[in-house]
Amino acid sequence: MENxxxxxxxxxxxxxxxxxxxxxxDAAILGHTDNLDTVVTTDMLCDGVHxxxxxxxxxxxxxKALAVNLSDIAAMTATPVAAFVxxxxxxxxxxxxxxxxxxxxxxxxxxxxxxIAGGDTNSWDGKLAINVCLSGIVARRNAxxxxxxxxxxxxxxxxxxxxxxxxxxxxxxxxxxxxxxxAVAADINACMDIxxxxxxxxxxxxxxxxxxxxxxYDQIPISPAARQRAIETGLPPIxxxxxxxxxxELLFTLPAMEARTLLANPPFTDVRLSHIGKIIGExxxxxxxxPDGNLLNVQPKGFEHEWHP
Amino acid sequence: MENxxxxxxxxxxxxxxxxxxxxxxDAAILGHTDNLDTVVTTDMLCDGVHxxxxxxxxxxxxxKALAVNLSDIAAMTATPVAAFVxxxxxxxxxxxxxxxxxxxxxxxxxxxxxxIAGGDTNSWDGKLAINVCLSGIVARRNAxxxxxxxxxxxxxxxxxxxxxxxxxxxxxxxxxxxxxxxAVAADINACMDIxxxxxxxxxxxxxxxxxxxxxxYDQIPISPAARQRAIETGLPPIxxxxxxxxxxELLFTLPAMEARTLLANPPFTDVRLSHIGKIIGExxxxxxxxPDGNLLNVQPKGFEHEWHP
Numbered sequence: 001m002e003n004x005x006x007x008x009x010x011x012x013x014x015x016x017x018x019x020x021x022x023x024x025x026d027a028a029i030l031g032h033t034d035n036l037d038t039v040v041t042t043d044m045l046c047d048g049v050h051x052x053x054x055x056x057x058x059x060x061x062x063x064k065a066l067a068v069n070l071s072d073i074a075a076m077t078a079t080p081v082a083a084f085v086x087x088x089x090x091x092x093x094x095x096x097x098x099x100x101x102x103x104x105x106x107x108x109x110x111x112x113x114x115x116i117a118g119g120d121t122n123s124w125d126g127k128l129a130i131n132v133c134l135s136g137i138v139a140r141r142n143a144x145x146x147x148x149x150x151x152x153x154x155x156x157x158x159x160x161x162x163x164x165x166x167x168x169x170x171x172x173x174x175x176x177x178x179x180x181x182x183a184v185a186a187d188i189n190a191c192m193d194i195x196x197x198x199x200x201x202x203x204x205x206x207x208x209x210x211x212x213x214x215x216x217y218d219q220i221p222i223s224p225a226a227r228q229r230a231i232e233t234g235l236p237p238i239x240x241x242x243x244x245x246x247x248x249e250l251l252f253t254l255p256a257m258e259a260r261t262l263l264a265n266p267p268f269t270d271v272r273l274s275h276i277g278k279i280i281g282e283x284x285x286x287x288x289x290x291p292d293g294n295l296l297n298v299q300p301k302g303f304e305h306e307w308h309p
Numbered sequence: 310m311e312n313x314x315x316x317x318x319x320x321x322x323x324x325x326x327x328x329x330x331x332x333x334x335d336a337a338i339l340g341h342t343d344n345l346d347t348v349v350t351t352d353m354l355c356d357g358v359h360x361x362x363x364x365x366x367x368x369x370x371x372x373k374a375l376a377v378n379l380s381d382i383a384a385m386t387a388t389p390v391a392a393f394v395x396x397x398x399x400x401x402x403x404x405x406x407x408x409x410x411x412x413x414x415x416x417x418x419x420x421x422x423x424x425i426a427g428g429d430t431n432s433w434d435g436k437l438a439i440n441v442c443l444s445g446i447v448a449r450r451n452a453x454x455x456x457x458x459x460x461x462x463x464x465x466x467x468x469x470x471x472x473x474x475x476x477x478x479x480x481x482x483x484x485x486x487x488x489x490x491x492a493v494a495a496d497i498n499a500c501m502d503i504x505x506x507x508x509x510x511x512x513x514x515x516x517x518x519x520x521x522x523x524x525x526y527d528q529i530p531i532s533p534a535a536r537q538r539a540i541e542t543g544l545p546p547i548x549x550x551x552x553x554x555x556x557x558e559l560l561f562t563l564p565a566m567e568a569r570t571l572l573a574n575p576p577f578t579d580v581r582l583s584h585i586g587k588i589i590g591e592x593x594x595x596x597x598x599x600p601d602g603n604l605l606n607v608q609p610k611g612f613e614h615e616w617h618p
Binding site: 043046087120127129192 | 335336337338339346347348349350351352353355356357358359380381382384385387391393394395396397426427428429431432433434435436438440442443444445447452455501502
């Protein structure tokens with residue numbers, strides 16, 4: 001099908017990674033050099049769930065729609081290439097609103113050298129929904145998975161966690177560059193992004209890897225927003241760092257020796273790297289080490305996006 | 310982000326074209342052999358626009374969501390590989406309904422050997438919307454475009470046109486196999502699928518190719534449904550064949566000599582091939598040849614999906 005709306009946007013985006021870019025055709029063509037794998041992710045943002053259209057600018061809504069997908073590509077330590085944007089637009093939405101929304105997508109796309117290579121625009125008697133599908137490239141068999149954590153690995157996270165609902169969930173910078181630098185600097189075993197809360201996402205990594213994890217709560221980087229949020233909720237700040245959704249930081253594991261070298265010589269200094277625990281093979285699930293040295297089982301309480309009727 | 314719902318579906322789909330299939334990770338990995346291009350398309354179906362959820366089974370809604378994307382991949386004469394399914398589900402939708410919808414997608418995916426390789430599931434206080442993003446592969450630089458029609462080319466279409474609203478828009482078989490056979494059998498210059506009506510889509514091809522087209526209305530294959538529809542609307546059946554949306558047939562052009570050979574030895578016999586006109590270089594736009602031999606300019610009246618506030 002056709003998407004005339006996107007054509008104007010697309011022609012202004014860089015696309016040197018695509019040969020050729022089949023804008024206006026039924027599908028976009030991604031040509032790439034040999035020895036690469038293509039990675040593809042998709043996320044849909046829905047009004048009232050991932051954003052509130054009456055509280056947030058259209059630019060930030062568009063930005064977030066791409067940013068959450070960039071975070072998924074970063075989690076594979078891949079380089080983003082081309083975005084495909086589908087819009088379900090309320091019939092009475094103003095033209096200017098849609099341009100502002102697309103500008104929010106385009107500005108972030110430009111920043112990460114991503115082409116907006118296709119899409120689909122619909123108007124309906126429904127609320128605003130935006131789907132972005134994003135492809136990326138990575139050296140063959142070099143995409144990082146969540147299922148390959150190894151016992152003995154150290155667990156690291158980028159940035160600071162918690163309280164993103166206070167604004168960072170709209171303005172966060174996807175860790176694309178950091179992920180690529182980490183993948184070059186160290187031999188990472190497993191990686192994912194934290195989208196539904198550290199504990200919940202780590203438990204998914206442990207399930208996929210058939211391993212367990214021991215966390216050192218003292219080392220978990222608590223964001224200022226998590227502390228602010230804690231004042232509002234009355235919960236300890238660490239709870240927000242552990243369980244708030246939409247951090248969009250990297251959660252990764254690597255052999256202890258690799259981790260020590262990495263922490264001694266981090267490949268970037270503007271984003272924090274924290275060693276928050278280690279992988280164990282003898283038990284599944286999550287544990288925290290308490291002052292007496294014992295391990296306490298931890299139940300994840302993150303944000304579940306899934307549909308549970 | 311996570312999509313536990315899709316995991317169960319995905320594991321049952323064939324995926325021998327993917328190495329490995331990163332189900333459950335942040336992105337799916339598409340590994341493929343050298344000398345291939347990846348093509349990607351996306352289409353969103355919205356309740357009340359592309360289907361009526363209170364009149365159509367969830368299986369057919371799911372089927373259509375994938376089928377329209379398969380048609381786009383067919384239009385590039387590519388082989389579909391992996392589908393990424395995003396759902397916006399009304400909060401009160403029953404679990405069984407969603408399984409039936411996914412089954413509709415899966416059955417068609419199985420038929421075309423497509424892996425459901427990722428997706429995103431959301432529930433919201435809104436109506437049902439389904440986005441499918443579909444990737445495919447094609448020999449490098451062999452994807453057919455709409456912008457490469459050449460003066461002198463004959464214009465051909467598969468199947469019969471018009472009246473798909475009476476049911477075929479839900480049950481049509483995407484022309485994936487036919488497109489691949491055509492690409493092998495003949496040297497096709499330009500190809501697209503007819504999604505918004507023959508005249509409108511052909512006018513887009515002409516605009517992209519900077520050419521004009523002369524149609525022979527007598528040769529346009531009118532479907533039985535178009536004749537049925539004509540009884541209901543009082544319009545001539547040819548009008549429905551020319552302008553009804555959602556035919557999802559192939560519209561392609563090729564040199565006259567190639568076309569003659571192809572029509573003499575069609576690579577399939579169960580789907581009709583019709584020679585409906587030719588490409589001209591001396592004028593842009595669409596024309597029909599009338600009995601006195603003159604050309605009349607034709608204005609396309611197809612279905613415009615785009616958003617016009």
